[in-house]
Amino acid sequence: MSNETILDVKNLSVSFKTPNGEVQAVRDVSFSVGKGETLAIVGESGSGKSVTTKALMGLLPAPKGYIKNGNILYGNEDFAKLSDKQMTKYRGKDFAMIFQDPMTSLNPTMKVGTQVMEGLRMHRGMNKEEAKKEAVRLLELVRIPDAEARMNQYPHQFSGGMRQRVVIAIALACDPKVLIADEPTTALDVTIQAQILDIMKDIQEEFETSIIFITHDLGVVANVADRVAVMYAGKIVEIGSVDELFYNPKHPYTWGLLGSMPTVDQREEELFAIPGTPPDLLHPPKGDAFAPRNRYALKIDYEEQPPMFQVSDTHYAATWLLHENSPDVQPPASVQQRIDEMNGKWEAGK
Structure with a gap:
């Protein structure tokens, strides 16, 4: 992990308009993520952790959800100031997201291989043969056995853990600088959960990808994170290295x-x-x-x-x-x- 900061979030506040008034879901949140670092954001449901990451990706449900204040600095850009159209340049290519339920991320009518190849062709300009070869490599990287044969299968032919691996492969297809994992192991049993976490660690080492890992489970954090931010009621209440949070909370x-x-x-x-x-x-x-x-x-x-x-x-x-x-x-x-x-x-x- 280098000391280079790749993402710097400053005083971020996110609100939602509701019939009853303004819900202040994220309140004055600041943190940074270094190159090749895993930052875990931890908190119970409703603490604002998922809303924070949706703001980073420009995925807030406009006009109901909006960034009220703050900056999301990536290179020379401030994502908080960009339109949805401007954000499409970064989504998938520089920033990729792994969601909790892989079935919401995968198209049930398309073969798995086609879905992995899509990003390779669109963002990395590969021809069909190059994309196919790279897609097989990515599926092997996320430990899908017999990857070449499984390229021709549909999502329903994969188990939940295998589907989550496919989603990770799709997220990696564009070689993102920042990978946001939103509770990626919650729906999986403990054994499969451990395998997915191992894959995430391998990815970080091979690609030097920065990972923002959202979870409510501190047990997961101990095995995957370099630093931890604890969120409560829309605010970060504690942040430190994983050792500091576990040994000296x-x-x-x-x-x-x-x-x-x-x-x-x-x-x-x-x-x-x-x-x-x-x-x-x-x-x-x-x-x-x-x-x-x-x-x-x-x-x-x-x-x-x-x-x-x-x-x-x-x-x-x-x-x-x-x-x-x-x-x-x-x-x-x-x-x-x-x-x-x-x-x-x-x-x-x-």
Whole structure:
């Protein structure tokens, strides 16, 4: 992974117009992605992670969804300022996306090989023979056995895991600089999930592709990411290297996510849960959005949003608990025990 920044998102805010008013789905989000880096964006449903990536790709459902503020800087371009027509130059070629359900990405009436070849011919100018040869290579790269024969099959003849591999091959066809994977393993069983994650790691090494990996599962993050951004109620509440997030989490929401991860030897009654529900982003709270669910909330949490406090050169968290005048609060013992257990298992598996 190089130090070169390939994508720089600054103060991005995305809203949706609804009959009841403006839903502020993404609020003042900033992050960067380096060349060859995997950044995981983690959070529960409704945290704004998928909306953020749709904004990056120019896929917001206009006019209902729109970028209210901010910049999405890629080279000399600001994607936040481009029209849908201007974005077509970058979609597929520079930026590619892998969606959660491969059947929504694949045309059921077209052979798989034809679908992989389409991007090669359109964006890379290959003739039919060149495209066919490269399509077979890409299907082999994503570990589809007997790739040449399977080029002539239709999506319904593939299992869910194999279909997801085809979608990855299509995304790679144009040699994108940034690959956005939106919960690509959610619908798959654990064994297939692990295989897909291995493929993603191989891709990153071979192509030096930057990957933005969207997930609600911190267990997936440990195996695939270099850095992690934790989102809650449309904001990034903590960001740091994967080691920093797992060994030294600072935001109570991150503690909750780590503590609620199940383990194989855990009894059902031991599972930690974050109390309450996320706020309504039609009327975002005045202070810290997590305060009503945070047993360590301070008075200021209900009055003022916390800034991003610096923990290290690469680690930041938006919680008033990091203020020099706040009480010294550590993760609850049950959560700390879970974090220690997971870190021990993760370290053993490294």
